[in-house]
Amino acid sequence: MKKTPWIITAILAVFLIVVTQNNQELKKERTQAQQEVQALEKDQENQEHRPSEASSTDTIHEEAGDAAEQFVEAYFEYERNPIQEEVQPYVTDQLMKDLSFEDTAGAGEYEGESVESNVQELEVYYGDYSSSTQTLFITFTNDLSFDGVPSDAKSLLKVEMIEENGEWKADSMEFNQY
Structure with a gap:
């Protein structure tokens, strides 16, 4: 114990x-x-x-998004074919050469048939940027009508915008539809 x-x-x-x-x-x-x-x-x-390390000129460029929206509407909203003069203000000369403005509804096998294209549900997403460039990703529904038969396609664009003479213009694009 x-x-x-x-x-x-x-x-x-x-x-x-x-x-x-x-x-x-x-x-x-x-x-x-x-x-x-x-x-x-x-x-x-x-x-x-x-002071902030990023200058005020090195930010996301919302003006580029506005110009890209106008480009999409000018190029993808048409009857018969896109109108070159309506698209010209929103693209560089380089991209203008790559775009198609052919009258598909009035040539060859499609002669006399109507084609209509409209843009719906347009959304712009901002990617990489610098003081004079802006990468944009744009989604929209492309409502198409071919000789009165409607269809739609989900569309995705990657657009490289550049500032040219104080205005934002599309310089290149990658286009996919699903």
């Missing part, structure tokens, strides 16, 4: 040593966390007082 108090004392001593060590470790972790928080607060304060 005399061993019981010694065993209890030894267990309590071991317990106190373990608790003391854990307490010291927690104090170290708390001190480190406080130092990290202070460093982060100091960094944040420095960033708030530092």
Whole structure:
């Protein structure tokens, strides 16, 4: 029976040593966390007082999106075929060479048949940009009617816009329909 108090004392001593060590470790972790928080607060304060690294000319260009919408409507909304003069203001000379303005409804096997194209559900998404360029991803539903028979196609355009003489124009495009 005399061993019981010694065993209890030894267990309590071991317990106190373990608790003391854990307490010291927690104090170290708390001190480190406080130092990290202070460093982060100091960094944040420095960033708030530092001028922005991105210049005002290096931002997403919403004007490019507006011009791209006008281009899509000019090129994909037509009767018989797109009208070159309506598309010209929204594209560079390079892209103009790549676009088709042929009168498919009045040539060869389609002669006398009507073709109509309309744009619905037009959405513009902004991608990479620089001070004078903007990549856009455009989705829309292309409502088509060929000799009175309607159909629609989900369309996706990737358009590279550039600023040319103060105006945004489509310089290249990738087009897919599903």
